[in-house]
Amino acid sequence: MSSLLRSALAGGVLRLTLADAATRNSLSEAMMGALRAALAEAAGDRSVRVIVLAAEGPAFSSGHNLKEITAHRADPDKGAAYFATLFDSCAALMLGIVNHPKPVIAEVAGLASAAGCQLVASCDLAIAAEGARFCTPGVNIGLFCSTPMVALSRNVASKHAMEMLLTGDVYGAEDAQRFGLVNRVVPAADLTATVNELAAKIASKSMVTLRTGKQAFYRQRDLPLAEAYAYTARVMTENLLMRDAEEGIAAFIGKRDPQWSDEP
Structure with missing residues (x-):
């Protein structure tokens, strides 16, 4: 298991915790690789019945690592090949969640931004703490959140999705619940217990x-x-x-x- 991702299994529930607080749990190449590997391993592990995606620090995930992206602008093709590979990898991760044989629950305590918001939307269920926030802010830096839009538009009503995408504004957990992005909002102190209870209930099924x-x-x-x-x-x-x-x-x-x- 990568140092960027912590893993713990109890009662049939596999908890995968993003642990790269230095980059606000960005979906770097390494992080996406670690997540894809962990999910692939869990798919064939009969002891895993439900998967929880959580995160350390103030951000669930800040989305793609913009420093990695910027570094590749010096490539001979200005980064075109790298960008294509990066987004293919991200799509494979999101599809890996949707197509995973086990239910996947997002436990969101902090900011889920851009591809981080996409990660939440790709999970089967999502529980948020009262202080959690959500955004697709690419428009603010000249980069429309087109790939996050795929998951977002399949979980959120069109008008709400377009508002998030066109404004780049940050929305609170209550708005995210109203939009349909998360199932419920609970006090931060109750977040993990609520997710564990939900995961255990699902894990008891066939x-x-x-x-x-x-x-x-x-x-x-x-x-x-x-x-x-x-x-x-x-x-x-x-x-x-x-x-x-x-x-x-x-x-x-x-x-x-x-x-x-x-x-x-």
Whole structure:
């Protein structure tokens, strides 16, 4: 595990903590690489049932490392190849979260800016402390937050997303909840306990069921209505034939706790 990222596993919940306070937990090449590696490892680890992304210091993440970006302007192509690779890497990280078989929860205590806001939006759930703040401020430095816009526009109503993108303003946690960027806002002192309680509740479910449902959620969302119903009908049929669905229904009828196999 990279020194930029701390890892702790307890009760089936893997907590990955961004720990590069010196750069306000920027999504540098090294940080994105560490996150992608940790997520890939967790995907195949049966002891991991839920993942929490948290951060040390006053910023959840400040977004891309502008010093790294600026350094590559001296490249013969003025940085074009590096920039393309950087954004490809970032897209792979965000897709890795959305396509991950385990639920991913963002625990946001500080500022989530630009690609840091994109990281929050890419997670399946997000819980914020009352003092957390969110922004996509690229427009303020002549660089529109086009890649953060992808995740933002899929989680936030269009008018709210455009307001954030066009103004570059910083929004508080309550606005982020109202916009739909985070699920709930809690006092800072209660943040970790709230996230742990939510993660534990989800971790108690059948993993094969959660994996099936998470995949279906993101796939159906972009389908036309009739195609979405046809697709999810197939998914539910396949789901009903799984061992955990049979066990869960039997346990419900028998008024007992289910014993999950976590297998198809």
